[in-house]
Amino acid sequence: MEIIWGKSVIALFNQDGTIFAMDGMCSHQGGPIAQGTVENNCVTCPWHGWQYELDTGIQTINRQPLQECFDVREVDGWIEIFIGEQNDS
Ligand code: FES
Incomplete structure (x- = not known):
C-alpha cells in the first residue's frame, strides 16, 4: 500500500x-x-531489483541504510506513522 502525505510518498x-x-x-x-515484492523481511523494488530490509532500510548488497524507514504503531485499529516534520521549502 502507498500513501501520500504532503510531499512524501510512504x-x-x-x-x-x-x-x-x-x-x-x-x-x-x-x-x-510499495509495488515491490516482499519476502524474508525485504522488499524488492519493481524497477531494477534493489532490495531493502523492511525494518532498517538497509540495501542488501552494499549494506547501507539507503531507504528511510519510519516508526509505526497500531492503536485501536489505526496505523500511526511517525514521519517527523515536513519542510515546505
Ligand atoms: S528504482 Fe528501485 S531499483 Fe532502481
Missing part, C-alpha cells in the same frame, strides 16, 4: 502481521517501492 507493508513504513520512492531512481 510505502506500507504488512509482514506476517507487523506493519512497516518506509520512503515510497526507491533511493536508486525513485521506483515505486
